[in-house]
Amino acid sequence: MELLIIILLPIVGTILICTIGKKSKLLRNACVLVPAVVDFFLVAYLAWQVTHGGHYSLNLVDLSFFAIKFEATALSVYMALSMTFLWILTDVYSLGYMEHEHAQTRYYACLTLNITAAMGIVFASNLITFFIFFELLTVAVYPLVIHEETEEAYRAGIMYGVYLLTGGAAVLLATVILYNVTGTMYFVPGGIPELASQSKTTLTVLFILFTLGFGFKAGLVPFHSWLPNAMVAPTPISAVLHAVAVVNVGVFGFIRVIYNVFGAELYQKMGFHHIVAILASVTIIYAAVMGLRQKEIKRMLAFSTINQLSFMLIGISSISMVSRMGGFLHIYFHAIMKITLFYCAGAIITQSGNKYLDKMGGLAKHMPITMTCFTITAIGIIGLPPVCGWVSKWYMMEGYFAQGEPIFPLVLILSGIIELGFFAPPIMAAFFKEEVPGSFNFKQDTSKLGNEAPWTMLLPIVVVAILAVVFGVWGSVPHYLVKPVLAGLTGQVF
Template sequence: MMNWFLENPGLRPVMAVFVTMAASGLIFVMGDHVRQNVREAITFIAAIFNCAIVISLVPHVLAGENMRVSLFQIAEGVDLSFSPDAAGMVFACVSSTLWILTSLYSVGYMRGHHEKHQTGYYAAFAMCISAVMGLCFASNLLTFFIFFEILTVATYPLVVHYRDEEGRRSGRKYLAYTLISGQLFFAGIVILYVLTGTLEFKAGGFVSPDLLPGPAMLTLFFLMVGAGMVKAGVMPFHSWLPAAMVAPTPVSALLHAVAVVKAGAFATIRVVFFVFGPDAARACGGAEILSYFAVATIWISSFIALRKDNLKARLAFSTIGQLSYIVLGVSMLSPFGAVGGLYHIVAHAFMKITLFMCAGAVYVTTGKKNISEMVGIGRRMPVTMTCFTIASVAVAGFPLFVGFVSKGNLVMGAVSVQSPLYAATYIASGVLALAYLLPVVFTAFKRDVINMEFQERGEASLPMLVPIVVTTAVVFILGVAPDAGLHLYSMAVSAGHQIFGTIGVGI
């Protein structure tokens, strides 16, 4: 069995997709009557197996091997097929790794908060990761679209987890935004297939700049990139995302750090760099317009975050701005922007999941949701709030933390395209991040007010605390050594080379 696995690396992407899908089905079929331990064991086994498969692909991708595998034909000349590349591997490595940590955190949260509907939760969570693996490894637009939509549907039960009116209302809004934009995406795919006869991803794009007249090409560009904009929370298509905060905190972490919003950012990367390519995106004017959406989103979301007292809501608007870092990096159409955007998938995932897990740990342990209620909570939960502090300064882009690496490349991308607006946006957003995150830290460690409720130490349970500490450590390690572990920085640089040629990229 091991020899077969080693000798057939091309089948591993298929295994990564379907092992998590099988786990989801098994959890769902076993139902609520099964013991918690069994349900959680299935989740952990699938998560570890999935991560091992993904990690085993890293050397092959770095070596530039072609591992394309086709399962069956979907349309004339278009197969359901997978082909791991550097860009997809960055997202796949982050998602599969964080699924293990999020699963451990989920055990502590779901048990500690005595959550209902845990079977549906774990089954939907596994299906979401399966969908992410599918779109990471998809070799063409149609395969990508199928898993993009599976992700949308699989996330819905998580958003409406509590089955109350607020949850159902948020779920309806989520589906309206994502399904409508998804159908427009599909319309664009059909048009492109009719015009070009192919849907295969190609680094640098396969669309000719003169495929259509200017206005028609611009319309096609936004038909296809719009679905990514919606899932990434680009304003004004963002309101589904704060509404989805009614879900449990592990779901918020999934939505904001691992799967859905990152899928939107990744879809933007695929459409701009692997379908249209820099030349066509620039010629139709789509990239420039997209950049203005991203700039506006970064500024506006940061100011809104300043006004939010609910900690999860503040983090939600922070996510909206941070995801537009990636969108802006892509729309600059520069090597530094591409590398910075791809690596910010990594940086933001670890930084923001740390912040959300800290918020969840506080809620489960103390019942506090609002920042104004957390005065002195650092005395009771020093480890949790120290991790929150580290992740906060990392989000602002401080040196020695992972946010500095991705943001450094993005700022250099702005300089390389000679845009003071882009550079100023990235720099100012770092200051604004400090303005809306450090008050949480100051409130937590405030000493001039004695809150008897927080006098005795009482951290969250170990299943919640361990993932927080691990992701915080990664935030520091990847800031000091960006290529440590899975060589994610090298893969981001490799993707930049594939898109733009042998231009020097990366800091």
């Protein structure tokens, strides 16, 4: 029942938003916020129940080849919790950001529909259900990518569609093959047993298809180029979808494949973890270097996202439990930090009218709160204490060192240094340099906050920035959050 509400409520919300349209802003905003808030509390309730031995599942259709089934596992509530929470903040942020934008009905309808897509993906208990919502997410994000309706947006939209539908087709083919060779497509803790007896070719083909399919969504090089281009979308969309939902779903897909389809043992026996780790390392370095060359703030953040997503991949495909824990934690921490950065970027762009990194001089005088939050989370992304990014990075590196593969920690450190290279100059400029005349175009003081964004935008920024610090200093968080997830996935308690 809880699961049904979680999945259906956003759809109801979407329909209501469409019917209300422009008639009543208040009512519409309620329809935007209520599904997200209710879903968050339901997920929180499920999280409590599941970690205390509760079992929740929902069967909608049950045919051998086509089953729509959901199950609340520790992993799904772990993912769902962060998504729904950040969704609420993004909804609030959007209220401010979208105030004067066109096509608000379409925007809010799609944004709310994507909650269903994301929840469907994380709670799906088999590949078909997963795929259904995976494609729903692809389709429902498209109108948001082309929101601006400019030539550039349409071009980005086409690229987005082609890339992600190609990935979807790969997942579809993989599902078909999997069903035919094993007779099942359910996610099994520890992996599908029938796969162990399959030939190496079959396993390799499956692995390639899955990597292709989720690689597109997770922004693995060379399948990443849609992500920076999709930054033409409104900033809240870049934030919630391209830092949290869509791309994390790619990582989540990898988690499902590694732990619930192949099983960690078979995955390692075939040596796939090395391939993923190497691909991820290449992505990390490439994206970091590309990030250095960006001039626009959102494109830089996009490359930073590509870079950070591969951190997670390195973590989750590791043999060591400690590294895995780091990988899983990074999903959370990165989401929190990157969403802050995007929120800040959105505030800067809308308030000052400047989207270029080299024109940030003196900005901190105008927008002190925003720039402070930006700086705090940038520190976290680079991987320095006391902001949460360092915790997950630390675990990842520790695990890899312990298993005698120091090359990957070196990659992480190198990436941190390069990232320092692209975060430091704009921040330094904003705080310590003089303003170049004409780089900002502030509207006349309209709020009590001076040139800061309206409170609907500022509040989410401050909340996530504080969270980023809290998670960075509160040491028992990882154990509390990730342990049940890893225990559920691998069956090992550590």
